[in-house]
Amino acid sequence: MSLAVEAPASHQSSHPALIGLTIGAIGVVFGDIGTSPLYAFREALQQSAADGIDPSEILGVLSLALWTLTLIVTVKYVLFLMRADNHGEGGVLALAALARRSLGMRSRVALVLGAAGAALFYGDAIITPSLSVLSAMEGLRTIPSAAKFFDEGTIRALTIAILVALFFIQRRGTAIVAKLFGPVCILWFLTIGGLGIWHIADEPSIFRVLLPHYGIRFLATHGTVGLFVLGAVFLTVTGAEALTADMGHFGKKPIRIAWLILVFPALMLNYLGQGAFALSHLEAAQAAGTAFKNQDWFFLMAPESVRGPLIVLAGFATVIASQAVITGAFSLTQQAVQLGLLPRMKLRQTSADFAGQIYLPAINWLLLVGVLILIIQFKTSSAMAAAYGIAVTGTMVVTTLLGYLVARHVWHWKRAWALAAILPFLCLDLVFFGANILRVVEGGWVPLVIAASIGLLIYTWVRGKGIVRAFEARQSIPLADLAAALAKRPPERVPGTAVFLTANPRSAPGALLHNLKHNKVLHERNLVVSIRTTDRPVVDAEHRRTSERLDDNFEIVVLNYGFMESPDVPADLGVGGKTEMRSLDAMKTSFFIGRNTLKPEADVGMPLWQDRIFMFMQRNAADPTEFLKIPPGKVLELGEQVTV
Template identity: 80%
Template sequence: MSSVTGISVHPNATASSAAHVHVHPALLALTVGAIGVVFGDIGTSPLYAFREALSQTAGDGIDPSEILGVLSLALWSLFLVVTVKYVLFLMRADNQGEGGVLALAALARRATGVRPRVAIVLGAAGASLFYGDAIITPALSVLSAMEGLRTIPSAAHIFSEGMVRTLTIAILVALFLIQSRGTAHVSKLFGPVCILWFLAIGGLGLWHIADEPSIVRVFLPSYGIMFLATHGVIGLFVLGAVFLTVTGAEALTADMGHFGIKPIRLGWFLLVLPALALNYLGQGAFALSRLEDAAGRGVPFVNQDWFFLMAPEPVRPALVVLAGLATVIASQAVITGAFSLTQQAIQLGLLPRLRIRQTSANFAGQIYLPAINWLLLLGVLVLVIQFKTSSAMAAAYGIAVTGTMVVTTLLAYIVVRHRWNWSRPLALAAILPFLTLDLIFFGANILRVIEGGWVPLVVAAAIGLIIWTWVRGKKIVRAFEQRQSIPLLDLAAALEKRPPERVAGTAVFLTANPKATPGALLHNLKHNKVLHARNLIVSVRTADRPFVADEDRAQVERVNDDFSSVVLTYGFMESPDVPRDLGVGSRSEQLGLDPMRTSFFIGRNTLKPDAEKGMPPWQDRIFMFLQRNASDPTDFLRIPPGKVLELGEQVTV
């Protein structure tokens, strides 16, 4: 979903074409870019994941078997969830190269044999949960990196908890402030910085494996299975915390459209997975050696910030700085992913129009949505101030991610069963193991609702309510417009018999249904009693694919000498530009329009609540608020304001 790097494939490139790149420098550049964007979230999990999972067992003390069990669960989560499910399986379920929950929902909606509503509901649920993840990731990752300052003995007295929070807030505010300027220039550093990060954490882990070389035995799944079998409910709490190791796995499919399958897979297998595995092994070996040392000295063993303590004290400040840079990059990817997801949701009709700004002339995926940016910042700051520490916040993280993964798996079943045409037994055999694993993790995280897991659920519920209200309200408005409209062919025939006063120029009427007479046209005839020499009835539609080729953009159907129907189709990753695609002012002049003699007419209805019909009054108020605050259609459709006339009537919702 995110697009933050200056390295990108052409928008129309598919995953398969990206996977067959033979030019090694291009493949290398895409792999470096993918490492800087795709793996930022999962790559910063070692900062807190092992520590938080181990802390769940610390109530009655920690013994070596618990360290080995937690570590085995963490590594096998990486293998099963990330490697097998996402890298090897789900990355095959792309929508013309694009991935992510809404791209998958659009693909499933297009699949035969399933009601479109099921796919849309699942997609909306996944999108709602993603926003919960989008406010937690920056807060948790940057705060956990800054807490590393407290592990430096010479600086611990300076960086109190309050100072760490203040520094974290300053970094996050600066990060959100620069979003409006775009990230095209600084994003070139993302790949190299993240490569340095993975080399550093891998090397640090490899160095400490020597503390306890037998730690490699945790590759046997029996250690994790035995831990769960002997720890009861505590084991489920640990499993919920272990899931922190795989947060960010959704980004692997969400960013397929920007990099392709092969660069992401290369980055994962050649660098990211080895670095993460080595670091977790190193943390486990280091914890075991500290446990043995504490037992030998007869002092209590306490859970600590293993990641930073692994580094020698002289290099620890540099590691904190590198961790800060890595977490900022991870946060940037999530923020931009929220922008991209919102754009898709708007195009698919799930959210009202919002102001979208392009921040790069070269890459269409680099966009900025002011409303989403400031809402995310507000949510992030509330989390930092409310939870105070990364340990307190970690409990809130897993539910949103596991919920999204469950939705993704269900959508994958629809695609496998109805798009790939697998038999039901084969589709169930492929999907059920993944779904079972997701549900186990989801159930384990649900146990942490009281600790903070309610946060993403509240955010997801609020977004889900907005989506439901918007979709339901628009359906009511459309039904009203359909009742009031008359077929365009009937109007054309009536005007041929009784022609009105004519004026020179072209009128473009925007409407949802190109076969029906737009309300703005009827109002123009009723009140102004004139008809332009040429009239285009234009409808903007969103396809269930990410991009639409230029030659397929406009479908023109001539009704008679006075009217022509035009349907402009856009992919859900594209921003509409009606004047450009109608040829107004362009060299192509595909419809022969003169920009100086073309006027645009848009219907603008006034909403009126009614307790007796439509939606409940409280939902009416929400819908009316969303409608009032939606971006002006002239901005969204790129129509020059001076060329627009708005006409409408009162609609009861």
């Protein structure tokens, strides 16, 4: 995710631009869902294999898998949820921001849903690289001549080496190799589709599973086992969230074309081929009077002579899928910081050409630690698969609920129509979520613990910042009143411009009051600057800055940024600018920032343990001067003690 930038709308209709964006979407958007055939059918079949497998179970599992792909991805995402976008941007936080704008005073609901979806996504971001790359490397055991060299420990070590290298190159950026993502993934989808077609010939009647009654009958006759199978079947649609999350980078049309023309047919054909291959093996086992064994059907479909190159291609495809999720975590974190859900983090742009190419060291290393713990703890992809579904289904439930809010309050659908459109999807999501909850003991607790931890951090940060803001509001005085008092009794004036950064430009910033109290001076020109994050992903230059002159001493400036942008305060204030209207002399401009010292107190504000978490987050937040791109030598920090 976030590896490319959408071309201007005026150029999207041209064939070269559309083809380029479609190829890019194939590489970035569908990397995760495209590698699901490595493990999804195998794991779903394994859930019903405890007491042996008969042909009806293979047909039932396969029918459930194909209809899950059709209903969840094609109908829900491609045809419906991709219509819900925030000025072209999608994803859980983009939808939450869009819903908040329309809900007004009730926007807390959308904020909570957005935070929950973001928290669940981090679980997905840790599990996807672990599971996908490990699944690809396990294919080495299907080569008889190589199996003796690649035991379980060796495969784990190889997987860890690949993923450590992947996380280490993040700081250098991936713009150069990103150009290969599309072609490699096109080759991947053509390959898996071709393998499927080849093995459909083993059992041409396999197409009967396109009738939904095979799946329905399986669920009706298998009780609790059917629910466990349903939870594993959901692995076929992991990565579907990327269809909406990456809309802003490629546009709806290229993503829809890529899905309908290449990705969906290739996945369907591959699963049909795996099902036909499994059926032919079952028939051979029954004829020989031997027990049927569930196997690594994906790799076994390929002849042994080409299995090695297929494993290499699968390795590249899973690394691409992992890269997309890692970059998606960077992008989501940037949005969360801009929306005030998380503290500022050190961020670096790694490409001059791609706006989505960003690197957050803290998130990168935390993800790597999580990935390594998962691989060492679970050891195999089969053990890890149980942990995957809950994170994905939980995020999908949140997205569907936000889709309802958008339909009801943004599109202004009547409640009956909105419910009629959303309820079937919500029921489907809840069924899958319930099926995955059954696997909590097997490993489903992992994403729940991750999501709960992230959710606690978000809640603590939002609540702590609210307490600090309330304290500042109690201590502040209206800027207009201060301006009037200073007009009557002018303080000593010093040359230059002072920029006071504050959350509320109508109140006198604390740094301004401290400067007057202790230094007893006022600059010739004083800008009270507030930075606001809008519910749009990007704010154009025309609407970036609004200003209001209060009197001869003070000017109020509001800088507006989208939730996918990084602030650049000096540039947008015109420091060192060429035009007379917007220029500020860089040598004569000083920036004043309020920085309060936090003091924990058990009987005030939050509980003591939560105070300490908030203080830790505050201490480790990125320096505001770096985050706002203010030259360090031009900043003065003033503040006081605040009890939280």
